[in-house]
Amino acid sequence: xxxxxxxxxxxxxxxxxxxxxxxxxxxxxxxxxxxxxxxxxxxxxxxxxxxxxxxxxxxxxxxxxxxx
Amino acid sequence: xxxxxxxxxxxxxxxxxxxxxxxxxxxxxxxxxxxxxxxxxxxxxxxxxxxxxxxxxxxxxxxxxxxxxxxxxxxxxxxxxxxxxxxxxxxxxxxxxxxxxxxxxxxxxxxxxxxxxxxxxxxxxxxxxxxxxxxxxxxxxxxxxxxxxxxxxxxxxxxxxxxxxxxxxxxxxxxxxxxxxxxxxxxxxxxxxxxxxxxxxxxxxxxxxxxxxxxxxxxx
Numbered sequence: 001x002x003x004x005x006x007x008x009x010x011x012x013x014x015x016x017x018x019x020x021x022x023x024x025x026x027x028x029x030x031x032x033x034x035x036x037x038x039x040x041x042x043x044x045x046x047x048x049x050x051x052x053x054x055x056x057x058x059x060x061x062x063x064x065x066x067x068x
Numbered sequence: 069x070x071x072x073x074x075x076x077x078x079x080x081x082x083x084x085x086x087x088x089x090x091x092x093x094x095x096x097x098x099x100x101x102x103x104x105x106x107x108x109x110x111x112x113x114x115x116x117x118x119x120x121x122x123x124x125x126x127x128x129x130x131x132x133x134x135x136x137x138x139x140x141x142x143x144x145x146x147x148x149x150x151x152x153x154x155x156x157x158x159x160x161x162x163x164x165x166x167x168x169x170x171x172x173x174x175x176x177x178x179x180x181x182x183x184x185x186x187x188x189x190x191x192x193x194x195x196x197x198x199x200x201x202x203x204x205x206x207x208x209x210x211x212x213x214x215x216x217x218x219x220x221x222x223x224x225x226x227x228x229x230x231x232x233x234x235x236x237x238x239x240x241x242x243x244x245x246x247x248x249x250x251x252x253x254x255x256x257x258x259x260x261x262x263x264x265x266x267x268x269x270x271x272x273x274x275x276x277x278x279x280x281x282x283x284x285x286x287x288x
Contacts, residue, residue: 030183031180031183031184031187041179041182041183041186041232041235041236042183042186042187042190043186044186044189044190044225044228044229044232045189045190045193045221045225047193047218047221047222047225049197050193050196050197050200050218050221051218053197053200053201054200054211054214054215054218056200056201057200057201057203057206057210057211057214058206058211060204060205060206061205061206061207061208061210061211063205064205066205066206066207066208067207067208067211
């Protein structure tokens with residue numbers, strides 16, 4: 001598989017909920033061959049929202065009596 | 069006079085050798101072996117003094133090989149050995165790139181793989197959050213699955229984060245590739261857990277992670 005095909009797969013597999021990040025959009029354009037190589041690399045996710053989501057899910061599970 | 073010439077030749081050879089990389093030395097050895105394999109057979113005259121095994125006494129039958137030339141099998145072995153050393157360097161020769169240009173290209177591939185890996189991980193992060201939020205009344209088992217999956221995704225981010233300074237500033241050698249591969253592996257584990265839990269992971273994301281691994285030379 002050629003690098004270009006890999007990039008196509010990456011872009012096809014990506015549906016990012018928060019599309020506001022300029023760095024992410026810049027990298028996507030660069031990988032798609034539609035823009036200059038960005039100086040900034042895309043930021044790594046912090047997973048803070050995921051922690052909060054799990055805490056909320058745990059509260060729901062407790063309320064439903066699924067866990068003690 | 070001859071001794072001085074030999075000493076100078078050895079000094080030059082050592083200095084030249086120190087300036088070469090291992091790959092260049094292997095290439096040089098390959099050329100020398102090939103030249104040796106052909107050259108010896110071409111330039112040793114059939115009528116010259118034979119250093120090799122003596123011809124068998126004449127039995128009235130024609131000799132099987134001309135006397136004075138080295139035997140064919142060691143020559144062929146030298147040829148194959150030379151070719152084996154030369155083979156890894158052939159793509160570099162055919163691409164016409166200097167080692168510096170190859171290093172720059174390798175760094176760009178690492179940068180693109182890193183950026184693609186981060187985007188894929190960001191996509192998995194979003195899928196994980198949606199999965200957790202859409203499970204209204206999770207069981208204890210589901211909560212454990214949420215945490216296990218998040219653990220894999222965090223480990224992926226940690227491995228990629230360790231590669232980031234090298235991707236940005238250079239250096240790191242083969243460790244860049246290893247760190248990015250480790251990040252991709254953890255992301256794949258996270259994707260597998262998401263799919264097992266029924267989260268809507270796009271198949272292309274998993275294919276992309278596998279393809280990135282292959283691109284970086286990781287075993288599948």
